[in-house]
Amino acid sequence: MIRVLIAEDQSMLRGALTSLLKFEEDMEVVAEVSDGQQALEAIEKLSPDVCLLDIEMPHISGLELAGKLRDSGNKCKIIIVTTFARPGYLQKAVDAKVEGYLLKDEPIEYLIESIRKVMNGERVISTDLAAALFLKEESPLTEREEEVLRLANVGMTTDQISKQLFLTKGTVRNYFSTAIQKLHAESRQQAVNIAVEKGWI
Template sequence: MIRVVVAEDQRMLRGALTSLIKFEKDIEVVAEVSDGQQAWEAIQQYKPDVCLADIEMPNMTGLELAENLRSEGNGCKIIIVTTYGRPGYLQKAVDAKVEGYLLKDEPIDYLITSIRKVMNGERVISTDLAAALLLKEESPLTERETEVLRLTKSGLTTSDITRELFLTKGTVRNYLSSAIQKLGADSRQQAVNIAVEKGWI
């Protein structure tokens, strides 16, 4: 019996996934949870074979969950289920060594087959996403520009960033200005949005 945890913050979708999986004689849903932290706790408690995880969840994203599980050597297999076909997200998922990365509009049969495939040691990626991975753009940002944008995304002001990175305000503004220019953005927030969409921060 394949033991599965379903982690999805949309209640209707979580319930639908769970109900459909229950029709399978060789797969059992041992827990269904609404955020990443609950998923982490359920995996520790129930020791499932597979976790179906949404990429964008409160408290801990699906990618953070995967990274945390890998860093502690947990053998639970992760299948990210997402609406996002962005190459950057997919690359992060590959880097986090997830076993599956599926779009939510795939047929349920594809999901069920994918669960069985990852249990057999295979890696499964939606066909459309595999093509997107090949077209992945390289980030034009330097390491410092990336760091400054990441801190901006976290809600830090220029003054906060100067303290965090031990830089002057002028230097931080220069990094922000350079990042905005490289990304063809009109503002720091737009630059953050572009970098997030492409999976660069």
């Protein structure tokens, strides 16, 4: 019996996946949760064989959770599910050594077959996502520029970022300015949005 955990913040989709997987004689849904923190706790407690993780969840994203599980040596198979074919995200998933990376609009049969494949030691990537990997753009940002945008993305102010990175406020503003120019953005927030969209932060 393949023991599956589903982590998805959209309750309708989560419920539908759970219902459909219950029809499979060789699968059992051991937990369904709505955010990354709940998923981490459930995985540590229940030790599922396969974890279906939404890429964008509250508290801990699917990619962050995958990284935590790999760093801790957890052996569960990880399938990331996403709405967007973002090359940057796919690269991060590959780096995190996940077993599957699927688009949410794949047929349910494809997902079920993918669960069986990863249990047999295979890796599965949606065709459209595999194509996106070859179109991946390199980030024009420096490590510091990515860092200030990442901190801005979680709601930190210039003052807070300067304290966090031990930089002057002027230096932080300079990093924002160069990042905005490189990304052809009109504002700090737009630069953050572009970097997130590309999967660079």
